[in-house]
Amino acid sequence: FFALCDGDTAIALAPAQDHKRVFDHDEGPNTGGMGAYSPTPFVTPEVHDQIMARIILPTVAGMKKRGMPFKGVLYAGVMLTAQGPKLFEYNVRFGDPECQVLMLRMMSDIVPALLASCDGQLKNFDVRWFPEPAVTVVMAAKGYPGDYRKGTRIEGLDDAAKIEGAEIFHAGTVAKDGAILANGGRVLNVCASGKTVLEAQQRAYQAVDRIKWPEGFCRRDIAWQAVEQERAKG
Ligand code: GLY
Numbered sequence: 001f002f003a004l005c006d007g008d009t010a011i012a013l014a015p016a017q018d019h020k021r022v023f024d025h026d027e028g029p030n031t032g033g034m035g036a037y038s039p040t041p042f043v044t045p046e047v048h049d050q051i052m053a054r055i056i057l058p059t060v061a062g063m064k065k066r067g068m069p070f071k072g073v074l075y076a077g078v079m080l081t082a083q084g085p086k087l088f089e090y091n092v093r094f095g096d097p098e099c100q101v102l103m104l105r106m107m108s109d110i111v112p113a114l115l116a117s118c119d120g121q122l123k124n125f126d127v128r129w130f131p132e133p134a135v136t137v138v139m140a141a142k143g144y145p146g147d148y149r150k151g152t153r154i155e156g157l158d159d160a161a162k163i164e165g166a167e168i169f170h171a172g173t174v175a176k177d178g179a180i181l182a183n184g185g186r187v188l189n190v191c192a193s194g195k196t197v198l199e200a201q202q203r204a205y206q207a208v209d210r211i212k213w214p215e216g217f218c219r220r221d222i223a224w225q226a227v228e229q230e231r232a233k234g
Contacts, residue, residue: 001043001076002094002102003056004113006122007069010060012052014105014129015043016098017225022145024221031145032186035222037135037197038101041229042080051078055087071117097136100169100189104134135200135223136191137208138171139216144185152215154180154188160210165203166192187216197226 002013016038022028043051055076063070075091075098094102103110107128116125141148154173157180161168169191172184190211192203201223208218 003074004117006117006120007071014038034219035137036098037223100136101134132193133197133200134193135204136189137204139188139218152182155212156210160207163207166207
């Protein structure tokens with residue numbers, strides 16, 4: 001759950017769900033995040049209001065009271081429990097890869113929002129969102145989050161970006177002699193938006209399938225919870 005804070009108040013950004021384990025069905029070791037989607041159906045308007053009222057706004061007020069007003073992006077790691085939302089960690093940054101899906105969904109320009117946060121002007125500010133869901137699939141170097149090779153060649157990126165609604169963010173690449181080479185563990189964020197989570201998911205994987213990178217891999221089940229819920233609702 002992401003909120004923009006200006007020292008006095010906070011406005012919620014869109015919620016997103018990350019997939020931390022390296023393999024499908026949440027198996028294998030933890031990673032920085034293998035994919036994300038937004039919005040998440042689990043953050044209902046009621047849950048959203050609870051998170052703001054019980055977690056975000058008291059934090060902003062508490063920081064101010066201690067003489068340490070916080071301005072910037074507050075990233076609340078929240079677990080939804082039978083007793084309501086519980087905070088288990090804060091970061092003072094965007095999430096990666098959650099930020100990528102937020103940026104696809106953000107209708108407003110992020111820069112004035114960040115300036116309003118700096119200038120203490122959020123109470124007069126509004127951030128608008130496209131309703132269409134967005135999904136991002138992380139392509140990582142084989143071996144990640146353990147040892148992996150750098151310098152392997154990635155092709156097909158232009159072709160992948162032609163999929164409707166797709167957008168590819170580079171996370172760990174380098175351009176060398178006209179080629180794109182992997183230069184990290186999490187290497188590409190293959191994102192797409194769509195009318196439904198299923199459509200966004202299908203488009204993201206269509207784009208993934210156009211990328212020619214034998215030394216890379218990705219999870220194949222990003223956003224499955226939201227797709228299942230969409231199916232159940234018919
Ligand atoms: N995706 C988790 C994080 O940014 O910490």
